[in-house]
Amino acid sequence: MNLQKYWENYISINLKSNKPWYFGLEDNWWWGMSKEQFIEEAILRKFRKTYRMEFGGGLGDVFLQIYRNGRYNILRDLHEEERAHIRIISHNPYCRELFDSHPKHHLFTIETFDYWGIDDDKFFRNKHNIGHFDRIHIKKDTNFEFYPSPKDKEVLNNIDGKFIVMSAIAGVENKSFPIEITESILDVCRDINIQVVGVGKNYVRNGKGQEINLEDYGFPSLVDKLTVSGVCELIRKSSGVICCHSAVNILAWKMRKPQLLLYPQYIYDEFISKKNEWAEGVDYPETIHGLFNSYSKDMIYGLLQIIEGFKTT
Numbered sequence: 001m002n003l004q005k006y007w008e009n010y011i012s013i014n015l016k017s018n019k020p021w022y023f024g025l026e027d028n029w030w031w032g033m034s035k036e037q038f039i040e041e042a043i044l045r046k047f048r049k050t051y052r053m054e055f056g057g058g059l060g061d062v063f064l065q066i067y068r069n070g071r072y073n074i075l076r077d078l079h080e081e082e083r084a085h086i087r088i089i090s091h092n093p094y095c096r097e098l099f100d101s102h103p104k105h106h107l108f109t110i111e112t113f114d115y116w117g118i119d120d121d122k123f124f125r126n127k128h129n130i131g132h133f134d135r136i137h138i139k140k141d142t143n144f145e146f147y148p149s150p151k152d153k154e155v156l157n158n159i160d161g162k163f164i165v166m167s168a169i170a171g172v173e174n175k176s177f178p179i180e181i182t183e184s185i186l187d188v189c190r191d192i193n194i195q196v197v198g199v200g201k202n203y204v205r206n207g208k209g210q211e212i213n214l215e216d217y218g219f220p221s222l223v224d225k226l227t228v229s230g231v232c233e234l235i236r237k238s239s240g241v242i243c244c245h246s247a248v249n250i251l252a253w254k255m256r257k258p259q260l261l262l263y264p265q266y267i268y269d270e271f272i273s274k275k276n277e278w279a280e281g282v283d284y285p286e287t288i289h290g291l292f293n294s295y296s297k298d299m300i301y302g303l304l305q306i307i308e309g310f311k312t313t
Helices: 003-016 035-047 059-070 072-076 118-128 150-156 179-191 228-237 247-254 265-272 297-306
Strands: 050-057 083-090 108-114 164-167 196-198 240-244 259-263 287-291
Touching: 003 035, 050 059, 050 072, 059 072, 059 083, 059 247, 150 228, 164 247, 179 196, 179 297, 228 247, 240 247, 240 297, 247 259, 259 265, 259 297, 265 287, 287 297
Parallel strands: 050 083, 083 108, 164 196, 164 240, 240 259, 259 287
Antiparallel strands: none
């Protein structure tokens, strides 16, 4: 029996038994469809190519993963008859914003789960009835275009000229800038007339550092005003970034943006000293970095010397 005949027979049995035509169907992708639409889509799903991708950890980890082998551009190159199944397991609730405004979003199935650790992986996969996706053996370029939402574009249109993106607050408090460092950086940038644009997202995770309102210093704050894709586009347009060890830091390295990175001792011990993938850009010539207790105003002037076109007098 071919697939069309199978589903026609399945529906016929349900109807003859005075049951809804869809009785016994699993999942929910068929909700709202007619019988005819369901059969057509079921046949397509059987034979169409579906790319299955899983991303997990924090937003910085997700950035590392989408750049690995250019996986994000698999989505760019999808054909209309193809599909993508995207699974996100993260403690950052905004990761899916990387996909929500994508022009091929209509070809995606996106599922999200709260983060769990490696030791709990088997338990939670059994709980949610999900397995591991097969590895995708495809390499794409990493010339990414991110897709801000319409609201993002309105906000971004109000930011022009040269500017530095500042991300002083991380998802966990001890990675965030001490408040006195943030105040010093803003004082210097204000005194030498360098525009700073603040970014970030407010969400609950193990406590976060104290946020300073950049508007009190005469700078625009876009905290909670942009999606993740909007922040990506802002970083792309920027002249450089000043940040803690965070998703902004990781993305700025991927984009090869001039960067001033400051971090606590444990970040140095776990990542910077080991020069692993979470510290891949520490030796880039456009990166200035150091411990919180080594911060000085000279670091800001050094960053500005790297950024062409800025005048500090």
